[in-house]
Amino acid sequence: MTQQLDPIHLTQSLIRCKSVTPEEGGALVLLEALLSKAGFDCTRVDRGGVANLFARWGAKGHVRTFGFNGHTDVVPPGDVAAWTHAPFSGDLENGVLWGRGATDMKSGVAAFVAAAVDFVRTTPPDGSVVLAITGDEEGDAVDGTTALLDWMEETGEAMSACLVGEPTCPENMGDMIKIGRRGSMTGWFRVTGVQGHSAYPHRAKNPLAALARLIDRLASHELDEGSEHFEASTLAVVTMDTGNPATNVIPAECTAAINIRFNDLHSGASLSRWLEEEADRAATEFGVGIELKVKISGESFLTPPGPLSDLVTRAVEAETGRTPVLSTSGGTSDARFVKDHCPVVEFGLVGKTMHQVDEHVPTAHIEQLKAIYTRILTDYFA
Incomplete structure (x- = not known):
């Protein structure tokens, strides 16, 4: 039996990469090696001094292609002395993982990478899985996800639907799905x-x-x-x-x-x-x-409630027991770029500590997020 990819360990490894925007810090190098070994076709789509990674499992341009989008760059840690655990330590204590990016959003990237790798290994789908990961979401966002989407258009790559793994839940796992942004x-x-x-x-x-x-x-x-x-x-x-x-x-x-x-x-x-x-x-x-x-x-955008939000809602309900609110609240995200390519929604962790000193996440939430993403892939290709 193939050993499953541990999203907690992967999150720790990513946190230890000092990828303060726009520095790559080794995060995308790590992911490219892991995904290539798992059978994904990987391409670095660097532009303007920004590192980006495109990874696809399955046929190019397949009509059924589910995509995940996320970022490995993080905001600066601020006063390092104010942290209980060093910001790039990835320390694990009493079921809590600490470090810059623990919430926003190295854990989200680790969860969808782990879900995608295990999914294509155990139940190869009739379709393709795409991971579009940028190092420029926290910065100017000029040469990040936009560079990936420009490259995809030039090379004939495409996603039928996409989920951005940003933190979306205000208080509890499963609270909220973002179906648009102001x-x-x-x-x-x-x-x-x-x-x-x-x-x-x-x-x-x-x-x-x-x-x-x-x-x-x-x-x-x-x-x-x-x-x-x-x-x-x-x-x-x-x-x-x-x-x-x-x-x-x-x-x-x-x-x-x-x-x-x-x-x-x-x-x-x-x-x-x-x-x-x-x-x-x-x-x-x-x-x-x-x-x-x-x-x-x-610009403001909306993915009207329908098949994609229903798909994510069912997976969230099954894994958390909560029916998520469909919301357009909060700031901006890279979904504002993806929406011109394909239908897109966002779902991820509870975002209470993102960008704060002592950013942290319960490890149970990372495991739960991987389970939700796995169920989304399973149901999408069913």
Whole structure:
């Protein structure tokens, strides 16, 4: 009998790879060797200094291809002295695994790798299994999953459906499946006036007054009340700066930035036009110049409830006894790129400690996640 791949040991090995984005740290080298030995055709799809790995078991471009997507890069550990266990130790104590990436998301990658390897060894499917693993999810996300998808299109590789293994559960295993995400965009404002003495404000053009009025209007505006599958859109003011230490000087310039998380009632383009209109309005009222720069990190998207979410729901219910909520809450993920390739949903661990000091995960959750992923593969190819 073939020995099953232990996802806990694999998670430990991945944590010990210091893959702080965008460093590969040995994580993808380790996975490529393991998957190649298991019969997967592996290709490194590196781009822009970012390491990515594509692995396929089965025929290329097969009509029935189930894919998993995830990342092995992690955020920096912060103050190493504040950790109970060293951040790259992979220490295992009392049924808990510690280290940077334990939750987000080396455990998720280990679980779907272990599930895929054991599945194709024991019950070779009539179809293909694809693993698309990036080293650039926590960074700029320009040369990560997008590079993999670009390469797949160029070479005729394809997935029929995909599951992203990001942490999705708020409190307990099985709480939540993500079937979409809000869009995300950031706007930076630079307001230019005329410097002057604060005792003679009529001789200056105060950029702060214009910026304060603009930001108040933006922050006070209700973008919407939500839609069928999405929460209400939000706008957060994240910084306002002048760098002016003098109380008797009206500065010549100031800046601010806002971040918008938006639902399917908006697009990045429509919100950009609104920001431009409000900036022009404030500039005209106060006689100042206002420059706006916008970065759209991703548009909102939805995989409507249906076969894929039903498949994952059944597997989660069978292994956890919980019926997961279908949600579009939270931040962005690489699913925003995959959705242009094939239907995609997300399911993974409880995300309470991700990006925190002392990031950790119960080992029982990793085993449970592997069982869920195995059941998804079994049912998909049944």
